[in-house]
Amino acid sequence: AQSVTQPDIHITVSEGASLELRCNYSYGATPYLFWYVQSPGQGLQLLLKYFSGDTLVQGIKGFEAEFKRSQSSFNLRKPSVHWSDAAEYFCAVGTSGTYKYIFGTGTRLKVLA
Amino acid sequence: DAGVIQSPRHEVTEMGQEVTLRCKPISGHDYLFWYRQTMMRGLELLIYFNNNVPIDDSGMPEDRFSAKMPNASFSTLKIQPSEPRDSAVYFCASSLGGGAFNEQFFGPGTRLTVL
Numbered sequence: 012a013q014s015v016t017q018p019d020i021h022i023t024v025s026e027g028a029s030l031e032l033r034c035n036y037s038y039g040a041t042p043y044l045f046w047y048v049q050s051p052g053q054g055l056q057l058l059l060k061y062f063s064g065d066t067l068v069q070g071i072k073g074f075e076a077e078f079k080r081s082q083s084s085f086n087l088r089k090p091s092v093h094w095s096d097a098a099e100y101f102c103a104v105g106t107s108g109t110y111k112y113i114f115g116t117g118t119r120l121k122v123l124a
Numbered sequence: 125d126a127g128v129i130q131s132p133r134h135e136v137t138e139m140g141q142e143v144t145l146r147c148k149p150i151s152g153h154d155y156l157f158w159y160r161q162t163m164m165r166g167l168e169l170l171i172y173f174n175n176n177v178p179i180d181d182s183g184m185p186e187d188r189f190s191a192k193m194p195n196a197s198f199s200t201l202k203i204q205p206s207e208p209r210d211s212a213v214y215f216c217a218s219s220l221g222g223g224a225f226n227e228q229f230f231g232p233g234t235r236l237t238v239l
Binding site for chain 2: 043054057062105106116117
């Protein structure tokens, strides 16, 4: 069965520091991969997505993610975190033949001033 | 576009009462999804519609839950009777076109508290 694992429940970084949020998936074929961000009291907003092609994907708000098939990973990165990036981040996989996303359990990011 | 609209944003009710959550998808979108978010289970897909027709309701937890989409611009999720364990944030999302590669646009959610 398809699954998504986000091993870090909470991450705290200082403003200006770099960030990497981990995501591992389990799926037999090439997945469709997404990162969403949820600010407090808000719905989910798409940061970036990967379907095929270049394995390094650029998204909004200065985020990028790299698809590594050999590691079944799709980690999210940002070179310099801003206080406004404090939120919860969800990795999701979409599988061909269905219209469903499977979401990870999320990583809550705290940014120290 | 105003995005996906959900109402109410917050709902507090007593156990046994009927609860109706509402969603207006983005105009022109042909897929609509209902999700539930809890601390214990994260984000779960409850049901989704294509062109107002329910396609997959395998995520609906019990018969107490029902969802309808009478037209392209409106959907409801009803819980009757409600129980404390139904307390969660319920999200509605819509997308244009099917396929797992289509971006889903999420509403702000309805926070439901059942006392």
